[in-house]
Amino acid sequence: MKVATAAYPLDFLNSWAQYEDKLAAWVAEAAAEGAGLLVFPEYGAMELATLAGADVAGDLEASLFAVSDRLPEADALHCKLATEHNVHILAASGPAATASRPVNRARLITPAGAVAPQDKQIMTRFEDEEWGVIPGDPLTLFETDLGRIGVLICYDCEFPLLGRALSEADVLLVPSCTEALAGYWRVRIGAMARALENQCVTVMSSVVGRADWSEAVDICTGAGGVFGPPDTGFPATGVLAEGVLDRAGWTYAGIDRDAIANVRADGVVLNRSHWQHQTPRRQNARNVSLR
16 A cells, blocks of 8 residues: 655635635645555644634644534544545544543544544543543554554553554554654654564654644744664565655655565564563663673
């Protein structure tokens, strides 16, 4: 399959029709290039808050619920486009209201119109301490026509045990939203590490550019990237494709499921199957003084 991963700029939307036109153009462009899986970034849905006006979009608390209110309409639009172009889409994540506090929710959408949510597991300090976004439902392994797909939203991909929970996935999607260059590299290094450990492909998308109307996503740094294990059947660097930093647009790569199966069965190293060798004896380091 061919994957398209977005470096996605946020716009101040003057109407729902403007959002429809924007999303339709992005999906049509990727589909025209032959992509069957389209990956939008974390908090790319925040631009929906602007439909409630500048005051709401600029208010941390109000913006959460303004986006949440629009997610059902956004999902319906994604379903329409997925069916029209016969593609799978990871819709940009956004706040989704729950009985307590909003969670950060992405949705995997199929050409048949299925909408499967995946919530972020571990919050960044900003999400936790300032925004009040909370962890959501557990991780899910999605069985699709494209293979087994998992989603690790941004910070989640920096935790090996979360990646291990999705070790049966052929592809891990990593939608991200990072303010600083250091944040981008933390997520990218995490995505590359998960590809190494699980001997799979990881697909990172990013929000890029400025959105001065929002305190939450006002400055974003990133790029699209597709990574695999630096082993048999994959580039020596592990980089299948990478976009230009902070340049909006799609980054494309081909993903060969046979290559994933082959490297897992007969790679130069077998990280995925050797995970079990991290026994308690090997995990507990001895403390030896050399003073």
